[in-house]
Amino acid sequence: MAEATLTISSRNYSSWSLRGWLLCRMAGLDFATEVLSGDPASRAELLHLSPSFLVPRLTHGAVRVWDVLAIAAYLDEWKPQAGLLPEDRAARALCRAISGEMHGGFTNLRSALPMNLRARYADFKVWGGAQSDIARIVAIWEDALGASGGPFLFGERPTLADAMYAPVCTRFVTYGVALPDRCAAYRDHVMAWAPMQDWIAAVADEPEEIEELDMEF
Template structure:
């Protein structure tokens, strides 16, 4: 029996669910995944980008209830610090938390214009100005971190909270065919080939398509 439960809304569409699940895997927490139905109000609000605060993913670990991705990250880091969810160096740790927080609280244009959809592929997708600005900032973040730490993850050999936060962006860049500089493209490809990501994507392939509003032409 799993020692914890993680409630998610969708593997195919929910970037927040993916982040929470990756954090649990990185921390070595054995979780049973509970998927909300498409008719659940909280699930639909998240998937249709109508909710300013998300109640999923929600982690239940003994008496602990945590339902915000950054709170889940902090809880898991405190629970198992040896997992290395944040860098050991104080300055690198501050940098990691800063760029993770920037993703947590920003890039609204990117989220609206390029919603996560693992099963879709679009060619010649038109990017409007707001999304282009967000992409440019993300590339700047990636290039700086990868240049300083050498990759393959943002802070070196081991994945951190920052990688979990930007992993759904990697899927968006694949879905919508977003061109990237060589170093950022290598990071995107490394994240997409990462074993936990491959496991999640395989599960998403078999997920029923319940949210019709998200299966749209762009």
């Protein structure tokens, strides 16, 4: 029996569920994944209307924690050797800053390019507000990769920041967003990352008709 449970929403549509799940994998937590009701109408109603139905939600013994950054902080305290944050103090501060920016920003990108792992849109027109968000993300990635040398944002090992920006990588694939070479290589590296491949493979078991959801509760 797993020592923890992570409750998530749609694997195909929920970027926050993906982030929480990646963090648990990165921390080496022995956890089971509990997906909300498979009935699309019931799931949508719960997520839209119930303020107490918080996802992703980690239950670990007596601890119940939700919100991706709170989950990350808990896992880092529980197992600091997992390396969810870089060792260098300056890099650690930057990792927190760009993760917080992803957590609280980029609303235009979220609205215009919702996460949808199954879909591919050729010649998708990205409107101006979302373009500004994309430009900012490119600047963040270029800065971090330039300093660390990659292949992840802070070097050889994935950190909190990579979990936060992984769903953005999927959006860039889904909507065919053109990127500079270094950012495109980073996107491809994240998409090929073993935990991401495991998540993508599990999408096949999810009902296709589920309503698109990209919410933080």
